[in-house]
Amino acid sequence: MFLEAVQISKRFPGVQALSEVDISLAAGEIHAVVGENGAGKSTLMSILIGLLKPDKGDIFIDSKKVVLHNPIDAQRMGIAIVPQEINLVPMLSVMENIYLGIEPRTLGGLMVDWKRTEREASALLERMGESINPKHKIKDLPTAQRQLIQIARAFAFKSKVLILDEPTASLTIRETENLFKIIRTFKSQGGAAFYISHRLEEMKEIADRVTVLRDGKKVTELSPKTASVHDMIEKMVGKGIARSQEPRKYQRGAGRTLLRVENLTRAGEFYDVNLELHEGEILGIAGLVGAGRTELVKCIFGDSIASHGDIYVGSKKIIPRTPKVGIKNSIGYLPEERRRLGVFPLLTVCENMTLPMQRQIVSAMGINKRKETALAREYVEKLSIKTKDLREKISNLSGGNQQKVILSRWLLIGSKIVILDEPTRGIDVNAKAEIHNLLKHLANQGLGIILISSEIEEVIENADRILILHEGRLKGEVDPKQTSQEEILKICLT
Numbered sequence: 001m002f003l004e005a006v007q008i009s010k011r012f013p014g015v016q017a018l019s020e021v022d023i024s025l026a027a028g029e030i031h032a033v034v035g036e037n038g039a040g041k042s043t044l045m046s047i048l049i050g051l052l053k054p055d056k057g058d059i060f061i062d063s064k065k066v067v068l069h070n071p072i073d074a075q076r077m078g079i080a081i082v083p084q085e086i087n088l089v090p091m092l093s094v095m096e097n098i099y100l101g102i103e104p105r106t107l108g109g110l111m112v113d114w115k116r117t118e119r120e121a122s123a124l125l126e127r128m129g130e131s132i133n134p135k136h137k138i139k140d141l142p143t144a145q146r147q148l149i150q151i152a153r154a155f156a157f158k159s160k161v162l163i164l165d166e167p168t169a170s171l172t173i174r175e176t177e178n179l180f181k182i183i184r185t186f187k188s189q190g191g192a193a194f195y196i197s198h199r200l201e202e203m204k205e206i207a208d209r210v211t212v213l214r215d216g217k218k219v220t221e222l223s224p225k226t227a228s229v230h231d232m233i234e235k236m237v238g239k240g241i242a243r244s245q246e247p248r249k250y251q252r253g254a255g256r257t258l259l260r261v262e263n264l265t266r267a268g269e270f271y272d273v274n275l276e277l278h279e280g281e282i283l284g285i286a287g288l289v290g291a292g293r294t295e296l297v298k299c300i301f302g303d304s305i306a307s308h309g310d311i312y313v314g315s316k317k318i319i320p321r322t323p324k325v326g327i328k329n330s331i332g333y334l335p336e337e338r339r340r341l342g343v344f345p346l347l348t349v350c351e352n353m354t355l356p357m358q359r360q361i362v363s364a365m366g367i368n369k370r371k372e373t374a375l376a377r378e379y380v381e382k383l384s385i386k387t388k389d390l391r392e393k394i395s396n397l398s399g400g401n402q403q404k405v406i407l408s409r410w411l412l413i414g415s416k417i418v419i420l421d422e423p424t425r426g427i428d429v430n431a432k433a434e435i436h437n438l439l440k441h442l443a444n445q446g447l448g449i450i451l452i453s454s455e456i457e458e459v460i461e462n463a464d465r466i467l468i469l470h471e472g473r474l475k476g477e478v479d480p481k482q483t484s485q486e487e488i489l490k491i492c493l494t
């Protein structure tokens, strides 16, 4: 075994994140780690990269015991990570971010060789099937491309072991395929990887071995050749998944119009978009990365400003110049990139649910502090949010559980229109089913929901109508009951 971790335990105040976990990695092996949100996957990886110290347990590299004091130690031993949350410097360029700290140098190491950095960055991105200008700033790139840059950075380290913590979360099918191609090449050259993903179907395609964690313990090891996705889920959750049987209340598109968008345009991003959202409806917006979906809903909420076009909530015309306008008009918005836009890392779970900027509304609704806490507790229960208590800092929750907290923020203040941009990214199968059930339940209560997801299947399974946006323009509407992933892709591309 190239890498071996033995009997690893790690405790955080109030939670045993890992208990005596054994895991190993052979050269040329892709070893997947799966488990529900909060199972301990990222904690285990943080230990293997030297970011966290285990309370107990040893790590061996090439059969030699090592102590990793920090990520630089790990890097020296050939281990690099693509972290779960994007961790790049927005103001720096793509190539600077890829090679930060490991820039090719010239003049005996005195100067960064920018020409070579650019050349190598281009070549690397090209191998990944991406045409991203290495000189562009990170802040100008959409989330998916940022994630690709983060992956490129790990490859640039020329490591022997890669740790990929949900690398495909915001990638589309095509980008995921490209990533798999690169991983396979890496593997054929003797590289090995730990691979974390909530997309269990990926395991069959990429993993040689699957370790299942549940509540910090290793439950079992499976071979993706023989184990089905269903087997994995069963081991992860210890039970099957409960899909909602609740019948839908509203006829397709028959409810009152909650939101109407007319000829909405934001130059360079999307053009002449017309849409209506009705009471009791889940409206899906499908499209490839870069289609303009996020930009469109940001304008509706007031997070960016349209160049022209009109937005009506009910019969009232609104001009959303700031998110406040959206919030005042009962629009809730769950942004795509939770770390940058959604989560307030220094605040508690409860505070993140009942954000200060919503204070006004909250008090106008006659909700006092006590009621607020009760509501927060109710949603922790409803969405099965795994947290020690409401006063836990949100940054101590696992990624998926943070997402659930932000989702409850909007539900809790009673938004009538809820816009969800990739709501289940990074969320485990069970919690995902719970969120899907919840969306249908909320629609039955008369809410209008806009659902954006790169997982076309998710849109097909949950939406009542699907609009297809491609390169900033609406290309049509399909009935989810009579469409398929292939048809939607075809409409995008023709």
Ligand SMILES: Nc1ncnc2c1ncn2[C@@H]1O[C@H](COP(=O)(O)OP(=O)(O)OP(=O)(O)O)[C@@H](O)[C@H]1O
Pocket (backbone or CB within 6 Å): 012, 013, 015, 016, 017, 035, 036, 037, 038, 039, 040, 041, 042, 043, 044, 084, 386, 387, 395, 396, 397, 398, 399, 400, 401, 426, 428
């Ligand atoms: N710094 C920390 N302080 C306190 N508790 C923590 C900290 N980091 C993680 N935890 C807790 O440890 C447990 C394991 O979290 P971890 O992030 O490893 O889960 P995960 O399997 O990666 O989940 P996800 O799929 O949501 O990313 C969770 O209960 C989490 O709340």
Ligand SMILES: [Mg+2]
Pocket (backbone or CB within 6 Å): 041, 042, 043, 084, 165, 398, 399
């Ligand atoms: Mg994690």
